[in-house]
Amino acid sequence: MLKFTADHEWLRLDGEVATVGITDFAQDKLGDLVFVELPKVGAKFAKGAAAATVESVKAASDVYAPLSGEVTEVNAKVAADPALVNKAATGEGWLFKMRLANPAEADGLLDEQAYKALID
Amino acid sequence: MAEASLKRTPLHGLHLRLGARMVPFAGYEMPVQYPDGIIKEHLHTRAAAGLFDVSHMGQITLRPRSGAIADAGRALETLVPADVLGLAEGRQRYALFTNAAGGILDDLMVSHLGDHLRLVVNAACKAADEAHLRKHLSQSCSVEPLTDHALIALQGPRAEAALAPLAPAIRSMRFMDVRAVSLMDEPCVISRSGYTGEDGFEISIAADRAEALCDILLRNENVRPAGLGARDSLRLEAGLCLYGSDLDAQTTPLEAALEWAIAKARRRGGERAGGFPGAELILGQIEHGALRRRVGLKPEGRAPVRGGASLFASEDAAALIGTVTSGGFGVSLGAPIAMGYVPVAQALPGQRLFAELRGRREAVGVCELPFVPLHYKRG
Numbered sequence: 001m002l003k004f005t006a007d008h009e010w011l012r013l014d015g016e017v018a019t020v021g022i023t024d025f026a027q028d029k030l031g032d033l034v035f036v037e038l039p040k041v042g043a044k045f046a047k048g049a050a051a052a053t054v055e056s057v058k059a060a061s062d063v064y065a066p067l068s069g070e071v072t073e074v075n076a077k078v079a080a081d082p083a084l085v086n087k088a089a090t091g092e093g094w095l096f097k098m099r100l101a102n103p104a105e106a107d108g109l110l111d112e113q114a115y116k117a118l119i120d
Numbered sequence: 121m122a123e124a125s126l127k128r129t130p131l132h133g134l135h136l137r138l139g140a141r142m143v144p145f146a147g148y149e150m151p152v153q154y155p156d157g158i159i160k161e162h163l164h165t166r167a168a169a170g171l172f173d174v175s176h177m178g179q180i181t182l183r184p185r186s187g188a189i190a191d192a193g194r195a196l197e198t199l200v201p202a203d204v205l206g207l208a209e210g211r212q213r214y215a216l217f218t219n220a221a222g223g224i225l226d227d228l229m230v231s232h233l234g235d236h237l238r239l240v241v242n243a244a245c246k247a248a249d250e251a252h253l254r255k256h257l258s259q260s261c262s263v264e265p266l267t268d269h270a271l272i273a274l275q276g277p278r279a280e281a282a283l284a285p286l287a288p289a290i291r292s293m294r295f296m297d298v299r300a301v302s303l304m305d306e307p308c309v310i311s312r313s314g315y316t317g318e319d320g321f322e323i324s325i326a327a328d329r330a331e332a333l334c335d336i337l338l339r340n341e342n343v344r345p346a347g348l349g350a351r352d353s354l355r356l357e358a359g360l361c362l363y364g365s366d367l368d369a370q371t372t373p374l375e376a377a378l379e380w381a382i383a384k385a386r387r388r389g390g391e392r393a394g395g396f397p398g399a400e401l402i403l404g405q406i407e408h409g410a411l412r413r414r415v416g417l418k419p420e421g422r423a424p425v426r427g428g429a430s431l432f433a434s435e436d437a438a439a440l441i442g443t444v445t446s447g448g449f450g451v452s453l454g455a456p457i458a459m460g461y462v463p464v465a466q467a468l469p470g471q472r473l474f475a476e477l478r479g480r481r482e483a484v485g486v487c488e489l490p491f492v493p494l495h496y497k498r499g
Binding site: 031032034035037053055056057058059060 | 153157159160352422449451456
């Protein structure tokens with residue numbers, strides 16, 4: 001089940017590891033992505049800290065850590081082909097995985113219904 | 121600015137019909153992109169033809185009260201360092217409004233249309249430009265903004281073939297020619313110029329006929345609509361300045377590498393040397409040089425370096441030496457590109473500098489402009 005932030009990130013929880021990406025709404029708003037900057041594996045982020053950057057032709061946007069934790073893996077495919085985020089934002093276009101400091105915090109994020117209400 | 125107060129161009133309905141994403145720009149609600157997206161729109165313009173609404177730009181008629189066009193030319197030459205008197209009928213020229221400090225108030229196109237001059241100025245500057253013209257030229261010229269006209273840019277290697285069925289005469293035009301041409305029985309003014317580095321046309325047409333013209337052009341499979349996003353990425357690759365980013369009132373023509381826009385006749389020793397605002401400083405710089413210069417910049421990595429980024433001589437130097445003024449992704453090059461101002465000693469192609477990006481420094485190389493070959497029809 002996906003969880004969402006008001007900053008248009010999504011998060012898929014698998015035990016205490018969360019896969020993170022930007023939402024389809026966000027990729028559509030940004031337009032064609034031409035560059036993705038991913039964090040280093042092992043980097044630690046507090047909830048809300050800038051963890052990655054996605055850039056369209058026109059502008060750069062920060063991607064925030066949806067929860068506190070440590071990066072365990074990054075998606076090298078999107079670094080090589082940023083358009084993958086446009087094609088499959090919530091699938092193959094994921095950005096990074098992080099081991100959550102406190103997985104229970106995920107309960108505080110938006111569910112799909114609440115996120116949809118936010119962007120409508 | 122509240123969206124309710126944004127102005128609309130005569131093509132607003134077309135943009136909505138085409139599914140454009142509308143954004144505020146210079147007081148107008150403008151299409152930043154269509155469903156194709158900026159990358160496709162950019163590449164299509166380089167490969168075939170892009171159709172751009174540039175009706176937000178100011179079109180101003182300058183008509184000599186005496187009836188003698190030379191009087192309008194002489195008058196305009198008091199505000200710009202271009203050779204307006206030497207502009208032949210049916211030709212267009214790039215010019216700069218300068219200020220007393222030698223800075224640039226706006227950049228513009230001037231066309232000689234027989235009994236009057238027509239100026240095309242930037243949207244964000246058009247009210248100030250009009251006031252500037254009225255204040256200084258009203259004695260000799262009437263200054264009439266063409267508010268009931270759209271301006272449509274058709275740009276790319278297939279532009280001529282797309283427009284010629286409506287007006288075969290445009291085939292014989294070359295780069296920077298301007299002609300009064302009838303399109304769909306509507307009198308239009310067409311120039312063979314643009315802001316993409318490609319061959320193409322800008323068509324001034326009555327507001328109420330603009331959408332019909334676009335519909336006809338868009339029926340051609342080689343013509344696709346393109347928004348402000350592609351317009352910006354195309355002009356950056358072509359090394360063309362954006363007023364407000366690359367040019368401003370604190371930047372001189374020589375600093376901006378626009379000395380080619382200072383006509384020989386207006387330079388020291390020329391037939392009509394000086395006589396425009398800031399002439400002393402601008403002409404002095406042309407002889408003795410300026411401290412900084414606009415250059416092309418190519419980041420060595422893949423991360424785009426955007427306008428506003430600080431430039432340094434080395435990875436750890438403390439002193440700021442320059443600033444990026446435009447930067448983004450060169451869609452045709454598949455790599456980031458930028459322009460900025462650096463000290464002349466560091467303005468040589470091949471010079472390695474560093475741009476500040478998210479708290480670190482990225483290497484950028486100074487390079488020649490433009491980034492892509494220009495395809496104007498000069499022959």
